[in-house]
Amino acid sequence: xxxxxxxxxxxxxxxxxxxxxxxxxxxxxxxxxxxxxxxxxxxxxxxxxxxxxxxxxxxxxxxxxxxxxxxxxxxxxxxxxxxxxxxxxxxxxxxxxxxxxxxxxxxxxxxxxxxxxxxxxxxxxxxxxxxxxxxxxxxxxxxxxxxxxxxxxxxxxxxxxxxxxxxxxxxxxxxxxxxxxxxxxxxx
Amino acid sequence: xxxxxxxxxxxxxxxxxxxxxxxxxxxxxxxxxxxxxxxxxxxxxxxxxxxxxxxxxxxxxxxxxxxxxxxxxxxxxxxxxxxxxxxxxxxxxxxxxxxxxxxxxxxxxxxxxxxxxxxxxxxxxxxxxxxxxxxxxxxxxxxxxxxxxxxxxxxxxxxxxxxxxxxxxxxxxxxxxxxxxxxxxxxx
Numbered sequence: 001x002x003x004x005x006x007x008x009x010x011x012x013x014x015x016x017x018x019x020x021x022x023x024x025x026x027x028x029x030x031x032x033x034x035x036x037x038x039x040x041x042x043x044x045x046x047x048x049x050x051x052x053x054x055x056x057x058x059x060x061x062x063x064x065x066x067x068x069x070x071x072x073x074x075x076x077x078x079x080x081x082x083x084x085x086x087x088x089x090x091x092x093x094x095x096x097x098x099x100x101x102x103x104x105x106x107x108x109x110x111x112x113x114x115x116x117x118x119x120x121x122x123x124x125x126x127x128x129x130x131x132x133x134x135x136x137x138x139x140x141x142x143x144x145x146x147x148x149x150x151x152x153x154x155x156x157x158x159x160x161x162x163x164x165x166x167x168x169x170x171x172x173x174x175x176x177x178x179x180x181x182x183x184x185x186x187x188x
Numbered sequence: 189x190x191x192x193x194x195x196x197x198x199x200x201x202x203x204x205x206x207x208x209x210x211x212x213x214x215x216x217x218x219x220x221x222x223x224x225x226x227x228x229x230x231x232x233x234x235x236x237x238x239x240x241x242x243x244x245x246x247x248x249x250x251x252x253x254x255x256x257x258x259x260x261x262x263x264x265x266x267x268x269x270x271x272x273x274x275x276x277x278x279x280x281x282x283x284x285x286x287x288x289x290x291x292x293x294x295x296x297x298x299x300x301x302x303x304x305x306x307x308x309x310x311x312x313x314x315x316x317x318x319x320x321x322x323x324x325x326x327x328x329x330x331x332x333x334x335x336x337x338x339x340x341x342x343x344x345x346x347x348x349x350x351x352x353x354x355x356x357x358x359x360x361x362x363x364x365x366x367x368x369x370x371x372x373x374x375x376x
Binding site for chain 2: 184
């Protein structure tokens, strides 16, 4: 969500989110989105494969940047510190516009197919992280566990961020959620 | 999976799993399953709503038993100990037949829709656990975090159990995975 640039793609995205919230995702057609953004449907398809991709087209870039963040860490970084550093990168990428994130979240939560897509995206990120952790020499189980746990932390922190009234930013909330997990795990 | 009883329901389940593995889930029709089990399609529908439910009909009972296990714990049980006790109950319920579980897992992993359904089932269990933990007086964030973390531990342990060569049982693997998480979180 940090990648939104001015121009037709940006206008299309804002038009789509507004329409999904007003009418529902199912009821919104590509022609409606293009119309509101003041472009043709043909232009829509230059930016997005379909109306669902308006919500998810950042996924691949996010996964790539997450793995790149992991690659930059010293080889000796413990598993949980490594995934915490990755989440921090993710938080900086997706955490710059809470209003936009909140709208997107509302749209996704209102539709079972979109919720599934979001879950799959996170599971795919977890699997990719685990694979890369193994390549760094972290044991099989620790790698899976660290990756799955980072998704758990992300989901909890992200939900606090988009629904919260507090004005904490996402990287802060993620750090705080990690601390809470460490406290819980220590028996707190 | 611990609920399989002899009789038509049991035969239908075994027939379905075998056919899903042989031909693929998509390619298997209810009539094929009924035929192999030696019953009519009408009988199939007395046991299962559709061919997908053969794989998922235990979900509701599992969620119910998980929440019942939570309710039996002393009110002072810390969040992570509480979800660990729940997972132990789940492990005893689903962990009695590894061959069956392995077959089911192979079928699910081979089909995107089924993988989504499995993810949704776990997410729904996590949400139900978090709600019940809050009702027990556990803080909002700790409740979500403990519930999400338990799903992470379950996924890692379950995958070790069904794919593993070791002969550890599922409750043991879950306990061991919790320990590993505590070690990781302590900075190990």
